[in-house]
Every structure is written in structure tokens, then in C-alpha cells.
Amino acid sequence: MKSLKVSVVGSGNVATHLSKALLNAGHTIVEIAGRSPLNSAALAKQVNANVCNTVKELSTNSDLYLIAVKDDEIFRVAESIQVNGIVVHTSGTTAVDVLSKSSKKSGVFYPLQSFHKDQSMDISAVPFLIEGNTPEVEGKLIELAEQLSNHVSRATSANRKKVHIAAVFANNFTNHMMRIAAELMEKEGLEFNLILPLIQETLDKVKIHHPKDAQTGPAKRNDEKVIQEHLSMLEPYPDYQHLYALLTKSIQKGN
Amino acid sequence: MKSLKVSVVGSGNVATHLSKALLNAGHTIVEIAGRSPLNSAALAKQVNANVCNTVKELSTNSDLYLIAVKDDEIFRVAESIQVNGIVVHTSGTTAVDVLSKSSKKSGVFYPLQSFHKDQSMDISAVPFLIEGNTPEVEGKLIELAEQLSNHVSRATSANRKKVHIAAVFANNFTNHMMRIAAELMEKEGLEFNLILPLIQETLDKVKIHHPKDAQTGPAKRNDEKVIQEHLSMLEPYPDYQHLYALLTKSIQKGN
Numbered sequence: 330m331k332s333l334k335v336s337v338v339g340s341g342n343v344a345t346h347l348s349k350a351l352l353n354a355g356h357t358i359v360e361i362a363g364r365s366p367l368n369s370a371a372l373a374k375q376v377n378a379n380v381c382n383t384v385k386e387l388s389t390n391s392d393l394y395l396i397a398v399k400d401d402e403i404f405r406v407a408e409s410i411q412v413n414g415i416v417v418h419t420s421g422t423t424a425v426d427v428l429s430k431s432s433k434k435s436g437v438f439y440p441l442q443s444f445h446k447d448q449s450m451d452i453s454a455v456p457f458l459i460e461g462n463t464p465e466v467e468g469k470l471i472e473l474a475e476q477l478s479n480h481v482s483r484a485t486s487a488n489r490k491k492v493h494i495a496a497v498f499a500n501n502f503t504n505h506m507m508r509i510a511a512e513l514m515e516k517e518g519l520e521f522n523l524i525l526p527l528i529q530e531t532l533d534k535v536k537i538h539h540p541k542d543a544q545t546g547p548a549k550r551n552d553e554k555v556i557q558e559h560l561s562m563l564e565p566y567p568d569y570q571h572l573y574a575l576l577t578k579s580i581q582k583g584n
Numbered sequence: 585m586k587s588l589k590v591s592v593v594g595s596g597n598v599a600t601h602l603s604k605a606l607l608n609a610g611h612t613i614v615e616i617a618g619r620s621p622l623n624s625a626a627l628a629k630q631v632n633a634n635v636c637n638t639v640k641e642l643s644t645n646s647d648l649y650l651i652a653v654k655d656d657e658i659f660r661v662a663e664s665i666q667v668n669g670i671v672v673h674t675s676g677t678t679a680v681d682v683l684s685k686s687s688k689k690s691g692v693f694y695p696l697q698s699f700h701k702d703q704s705m706d707i708s709a710v711p712f713l714i715e716g717n718t719p720e721v722e723g724k725l726i727e728l729a730e731q732l733s734n735h736v737s738r739a740t741s742a743n744r745k746k747v748h749i750a751a752v753f754a755n756n757f758t759n760h761m762m763r764i765a766a767e768l769m770e771k772e773g774l775e776f777n778l779i780l781p782l783i784q785e786t787l788d789k790v791k792i793h794h795p796k797d798a799q800t801g802p803a804k805r806n807d808e809k810v811i812q813e814h815l816s817m818l819e820p821y822p823d824y825q826h827l828y829a830l831l832t833k834s835i836q837k838g839n
Contacts, residue, residue, distance in 0.1 A: 400810060422810050441778060443785050443800055450785075456778040480778065488772035492779075494814050494828075499765035499779050500786045501801030502831050503758040508795035508838065510754035517743035523696060523711040523735065524747075524754045525791060530698050531755045532787050536780060540763035545698055546756030555655060555677050559749050568834055573749075575830065576757050579823055583763065 330472050336387050336414075337361050337378070338406050339397035340368035342444040343419050347397060347477075348376045350452045354476040359391050364398075384409045393417065393473075394431070395438065407431045415466055421493030424486040425460050436461040436470045439489055440478075443500055452477050458484035458492060509569055541583070548580035585727050591642050591669075592616050592633070593661050594652035595623035597699040598674050602652060602732075603631045605707045609731040614646050619653075639664045648672065648728075649686070650693065662686045670721055676748030679741040680715050691716040691725045694744055695733075698755055707732050713739035713747060764824055796838070803835035 333356045337348050340363030348358050362381035363369035373380045381387055387394070389412050396406050396418040403418045407428050410416070416431045417438040428435035437460040444450060457474040459481060461467025467483065474481040484492065507528065511521035534543040547555040556577055563570035588611045592603050595618030603613050617636035618624035628635045636642055642649070644667050651661050651673040658673045662683050665671070671687040676694050683690035692715040699705060712729040714736060716722025722738065729736040739747065762783060766776035789798040802810040811832055818825035 400807070422813065442782055443789075445789075454781050456781065482774065482778070484772075484774070488774065490813070490817060491768055491772045492774060494817060495765040495768040495779060496782055497801055497803075497814065497828070498761045498768070498824075500782050501799065501803060501835065502761045502827075503783065504786055504790065504795050504799055505831055505835050505838075506753045506757045506761060507790055508799065509834075510750040511795055513746055513750035513753070517739075517746045519737065519739070519743065519747060521794065523737070524750060526709050526711065527697055527751055527755050528758065528787060528790070531759055532783060534698075534700075535759065535762055535783070539776065540759050540766055544756065544759055544763065546752055548752075548756060552655070558677065558745070559752065562745060562749060568837065569753075572757075572830060572834060573752070575827060576760055579764075579827060580756065580760050582823065583760075 330469075330476065332356050333392040333473070334359050334388075334390070334414075335393045335395060336391040337372075337395045337397065338384055338387070339363055339395075340365060340372045341397065342446045343440065344395070344397035345372055345375075345446045346444045346450055346452065347395060347419065347438075347440070348372060348378070350477045351395075352376045354473075356393075359388055362387055364402075387412075389413070395419065396428075403427060415461075415469065417470065421458075421496065422490055424490075425462055426486075429462070434462065434466045436466050437484075437486070437489065438470060438474065439484070441492065441496060453479050456480040456482065458482055458489050460484055460486060460489065509572070513566075513569075544580060546580075548577040551581060585724075585731065587611050588647040588728070589614050589643075589645070589669075590648045590650060591646040592627075592650045592652065593639055593642070594618055594650075595620060595627045596652065597701045598695065599650070599652035600627055600630075600701045601699045601705055601707065602650060602674065602693075602695070603627060603633075605732045606650075607631045609728075611648075614643055617642055619657075642667075644668070650674065651683075658682055670716075670724065672725065676713075676751065677745055679745075680717055681741075684717070689717065689721045691721050692739075692741070692744065693725060693729065694739070696747065696751060708734050711735040711737065713737055713744050715739060715741060715744065764827070768821075768824075799835060801835075803832040806836065 358376040358378040360379040360381050361369045361373045362384050369380045392414045394416040400423050403423050410431050412432050415434040416428045417436045425437050439458040441456040457478050459470045591614050613631040613633040615634040615636050616624045616628045617639050624635045647669045649671040655678050658678050665686050670689040671683045672691045672693040680692050694713040696711040712733050714725045
């Protein structure tokens with residue numbers, strides 16, 4: 330694949346990691362257009378790019394336009410540009426056709442990972458879900474993604490959305506479970522850190538066994554005595570009590 | 585601490601790991617009494633111990649009796665033995681006083697970890713929550729636990745139970761979230777493995793930030809458009825839809 334000229338819209342976590350990865354793969358980051366002039370300038374400096382104050386100022390002859398902004402802004406950006414290059418967004422939720430007015434060639438370049446600007450990340454391990462509005466565009470985007478990552482898959486807008494829901498369960502909701510655990514521990518004067526080895530073990534297990542087979546605990550064992558005791562002990566936390574009951578039933582149902 | 589003579593009741597995951605750890609720390613495992621003769625014999629061989637067919641056959645002059653059996657069997661075992669040594673169980677849920685008839689010296693030796701017999705485990709990283717029925721017993725049990733682990737805390741029966749509930753959230757319920765994620769991915773023909781880097785990232789984050797501060801996603805961002813779309817896409821899975829709604833509310837409430 331020849332070296333591409335890339336214009337980037339956005340200067341947040343995803344824009345930062347993908348711009349750097351594309352630069353490392355031998356492409357040129359022509360320009361950065363972000364909402365925050367400070368962030369745009371900071372990212373532009375890191376990837377030897379120019380700064381645009383608005384998307385209207387973007388070059389019209391880039392090969393790739395990477396829109397890495399929040400879901401509700403993708404539509405606005407797409408309305409504001411009209412180019413010949415491939416236009417992609419990086420969202421798990423937004424359908425590809427929102428980009429149809431911006432270019433004849435559009436697609437989705439979705440990294441299934443939670444990025445943090447200041448934390449380095451091995452991009453080769455990040456799964457990418459790719460979609461193109463034509464087989465030709467899709468082929469090019471897959472080729473590009475494979476320069477960055479060893480885990481590239483095709484995904485339609487419909488199945489990418491389902492994967493995004495799965496990601497909410499696997500990431501946001503697991504984090505919330507840990508938050509509840511932390512709160513319950515801390516109320517007893519015990520540090521949340523005490524529970525980290527247990528969480529690491531849970532993760533190590535699902536690397537080897539399907540989580541369906543890795544389940545342990547009172548719900549899985551149908552240990553009604555312990556379950557009832559836990560529920561009554563959770564009375565001071567009615568929300569957590571409700572969640573405990575529902576999650577227990579859900580585990581039992583899936584046994 | 586002098587070398588202790590230890591009798592072990594149970595031959596499962598916890599009995600196996602603790603017996604080996606106590607042997608490694610210089611103590612003598614006198615005997616194993618388990619429900620399964622095969623498992624008892626296998627464990628006894630590994631720790632140079634005798635096998636007892638029932639708890640009635642246990643020696644009466646051991647220094648420590650370690651009861652590592654399911655919660656509803658602890659009571660039965662406790663009813664069957666009467667000794668002078670310290671009697672402990674290893675449960676997160678059962679109160680210490682269930683052991684009061686077995687010995688004047690009783691306690692709890694609770695490892696906050698999910699063990700698997702055939703998987704090695706760095707016991708020094710496992711947090712132990714210790715309780716004794718007298719300050720003297722508690723002191724001895726803490727000294728013993730500190731020979732095995734670098735993370736030993738005191739915990740009353742009441743706060744140990746709360747920690748056990750926290751462990752259910754942090755382990756069983758996080759695992760269930762991953763199971764739901766796996767199911768949603770697999771229905772779309774995508775492998776669960778694709779989501780493992782995201783889960784690893786979630787865990788890496790809580791090693792550095794409190795999970796309250798590490799939360800991301802549509803609930804945290806109050807992104808109602810995405811939330812409503814996810815809920816409507818989950819209609820074929822009413823249980824997961826209900827969980828999604830409840831967990832989203834719970835995250836929003838705690839923001």
C-alpha cells in the first residue's frame with residue numbers, strides 16, 4: 330500500500346492513538362482539526378501535522394479522512410465536508426451511511442479498545458472492526474488496518490453495534506461491579522486493593538475457559554442459604570440488593 | 585512460631601492449596617479427612633499425610649484443625665469433632681461461633697481468592713482475612729497467615745461476610761458480564777477473544793485508578809441516544825435488556 334495522506338478530525342484519545350499508529354506505519358498526517366485548539370496543536374506537534382481551526386479548512390486532496398469524534402458530532406462533521414478521499418469514522422455505534430454525503434468512498438475504522446491519551450498501548454493487539462461502503466473501499470481499509478493490528482475483522486454496521494453493546498457489558502459494567510465491590514469493602518474499612526488478586530484470577534480464567542464454564546460462586550452453586558443471607562445483608566443498599574438478585578437469577582438461568 | 589501439626593478436613597481446591605502452603609512453611613500435615621477417598625488420598629500423597637476415612641478418626645493432638653469444606657458442611661464437621669487444638673474454617677460466609685463446640689480455640693482463616701486445584705497460585709499475593717475467638721488465638725492465626733502471605737488483615741465475622749459479598753460482585757458478577765458479552769459477540773459470528781484486550785485494559789485501569797474514577801461509556805457520559813438504541817437492540821434478550829437498563833441507572837446514580 331502506498332503512503333497515504335491522512336486528515337484527522339478530532340484530537341482526543343482515539344484520534345491521538347490512531348494518528349500516531351498511522352504515522353508509525355509510514356503514512357503522512359497532513360492536518361488535525363479538533364474542537365480544542367490546544368489539544369489539536371499538541372497532537373499536531375506529535376505527528377508533524379498542520380492545525381485546522383475548523384473542518385471547513387481541511388485539504389480536499391487527502392487520501393483518508395479519519396473522523397474520531399463523539400457519536401453526535403460525527404453527523405455534524407459529515408455534513409460539513411465533501412471530498413474525494415475515503416472518509417471513515419471510528420465509532421462502534423454510528424452506521425456507515427451517515428458519511429454518504431461526504432464522499433463516494435466511506436467506511437468505519439473501529440478499534441475495539443478503550444484508549445487513554447497519556448497511556449501507551451500496543452496497537453497491534455487492538456482488534457479493528459472494518460466496514461466499507463463498497464467492496465473496494467472495504468478492501469483498502471482492511472489492508473490499512475492490517476498494517477496496524479494483527480486482529481482485523483469485517484463487521485457490518487448492524488453487527489458492530491451489537492459488539493459495542495457487548496463491549497459495554499465487558500468493560501463499563503464489569504468496571505461498575507468492581508466499583509460496587511470497592512464500596513462494600515471500604516464501608517468495612519478494608520482496601521479495595523485486597524480484591525485485585527481475585528479480579529486478576531477472574532480475568533486469567535476467561536483467557537483459558539469460556540466465561541460460561543468459568544463461573545463460580547453461590548449463584549452457580551444454587552447456594553440459596555448464602556444468597557438469602559447476602560440479600561438480607563444488602564438491605565442498606567437497595568440498588569445493589571436489586572442488582573444482586575437479578576444477576577443471581579441471570580446466572581442461575583444460564584447454568 | 586514452632587512447627588505445627590495440622591489436620592485437614594477437606595480435599596478440594598482450598599484444602600489443597602492451603603495444605604501445600606502450610607507444608608512449604610515448615611508445618612506438618614498429619615492427616616487429610618475428605619468426603620472423596622480418591623481426592624483425600626491424592627492430596628495426602630502430595631503433602632506426606634495420612635488419610636482418615638471420617639472426621640471421627642482424626643488425631644486429637646494436632647495443633648491446628650483446618651476445615652476447608654463447603655459452608656453447609658462446616659456445621660456438620662464442627663459437630664463431629666472435639667479437640668484441644670485451634671479449629672479454623674476457611675469460609676467467607678460462615679461465622680466463627682459455629683466452631684465453638686469443637687474447641688475452646690477457634691477461628692477463621694479465609695483466603696480471598698478463587699482457587700483451582702490444578703493451577704498453581706502465588707499464595708504470598710493472596711489476601712487472608714483472619715479472626716480468632718480470643719485475642720491469643722487471633723494473634724497466633726495472624727502469625728501463621730503471615731508465614732504464607734504478605735496481605736493479612738483481621739476481619740470480624742460481620743465484615744468478612746460483607747467482603748464475601750464484595751467478592752461475589754468483583755468475581756462472579758464480572759464473570760457474568762463477560763459471559764453476556766461473549767454471547768452477544770458470538771451471535772454476531774465474532775469470537776469472544778476479540779474482547780479480551782478490552783477486558784485486560786479495564787483491569788489494568790483499576791490497578792491504577794479507583795473504579796469510580798475509571799468508568800467510561802454511554803452511561804457515564806449520559807449519552808441517552810446510544811443508551812436508548814442499545815436498549816431497543818437488546819429486545820430479543822429481555823433479561824439482558826433489563827440488566828442493561830438497571831446497570832446504566834446504577835452507574836448514572838453514582839456519578
